[in-house]
Amino acid sequence: MKHAYMIIAHKNDVTFSTLLRMLDHPDNDIFIHFDAKVKDFGTEEMQKIRNSLSHAGICFTRRTSVIWGGYSQIRSELILLEAAVGHGHYDYYHLISGQDLPIQSTEEINSFFEKNKGKQFIETFSLSEACMDRVKYFYFAQERMGRKELKDLGLFLKLIMKATYVIQNRLKLYRNRQISFMRGANWFSITHELAEYILENRKWIRKTFRWTRCCDEVFLQTLIHNTRFEDQISEQGYLRCIDWDRGMPYIWKREDQDYLQKSPMLFARKFDSNVDPDIVEKICEAYG
Known part of the structure; x- marks a missing residue:
């Protein structure tokens, strides 16, 4: 595969x-x-990475600035899918972050997908009423705001954001009324057929989610809702070991090694070599 x-x-x-x-x-x-906001990552760094790999093919996509909660998060996923699907036919497409690590060997991961060929590994559940604000209002400043608290923004931007929200709420100017929204983690492992389906619906995705908030966790689940792909979703979920109880998410540490090695998941996040380099080294020794 x-x-x-x-x-x-x-x-x-x-x-x-x-x-x-x-x-x-x-x-x-x-x-x-690679996020365009990082200015010290250029041609030389890319070539070093290419030279460091012996077996896997590697491709750097065009770079864009990714802002937390903005449509740019969805855009970066679509850019990656376009590059991968355009390059060739793959049995599975895995979306991961640069702070993820496999917690099974490559042979075990490949064997797992061979046994479960045709299934989609996505987390999905209904979007709660409490989260509907993400999709029913226009968030014109989200790409400027990111994770910043309102107190960190300029006065003008604060006023614009507040006024826009109040007007939409008071006048009940709700968008996307006819859509049944779903939600789940943005990380996934999907088949070639579904990857193509996502790209075929790029215009719908942009029209629906362009000015929404945090909808990288909504667009895929909503797109495949009530389609044949929803019936292919595995009960095993999205195969990522992520701890939201101790962090946003929690950064794995050396004392978590035993827990990670006993996990049935295939990948884990979040790791940070500046916080705990030992766990990164130990995971690589165990599964690299």
Whole structure:
């Protein structure tokens, strides 16, 4: 089986280089979207990465600036899918971040997907009423705001954001009324057929989610709702080990090694070599 690993990255650190080393296998090709906000990542750094790999093919996509909660997060995923699907036919397309690591060997991962061929590994559930604000209002400043708290924004932008929300709410100017929205993690492992279906619906995705908030966790699940692809979703979920109880998400540390090695998941996030380099090294030794 052939696998396309699509990486959204924003740091060229030890975690990122370890991830690439662990994915360096003849059955894998690696596609990287590196955040345009990082100015010290250029041609020289890309060539060093190419030279460091012996087996996997590698492709750097065009770079865009990715802002938390903005449509740019969806755009980066579509850029990666376009690059991977345009390059060739892969059995599975895996979306991961530059702070993820495999927690199974490549042979075990490939064997798993061989046994489960045709299934989609996506998290999906109904979008709660409390989260409907994400999709029913226009968020024209989201690409400027990101994770910043209102107190950190300029006065003019604060006033515009507040006024826009109040007007839409008071006048009940709700958008996307006829759509049944779903939600789930943005990370996935999907088949070639579904990857093509997503790209075929790029215009609908942009029209529906262009000015929404945090909808990288909504667009895919909503797109495939009530389609044949929804019936293909595995009960095993999206195969990522992520701890939201201790962090946003929690950064794995050396004391978590035993827990990670016992996990039935295939990938884990979040790792940070600046916080705990030991766990990054130990995971690479175990599964690299």
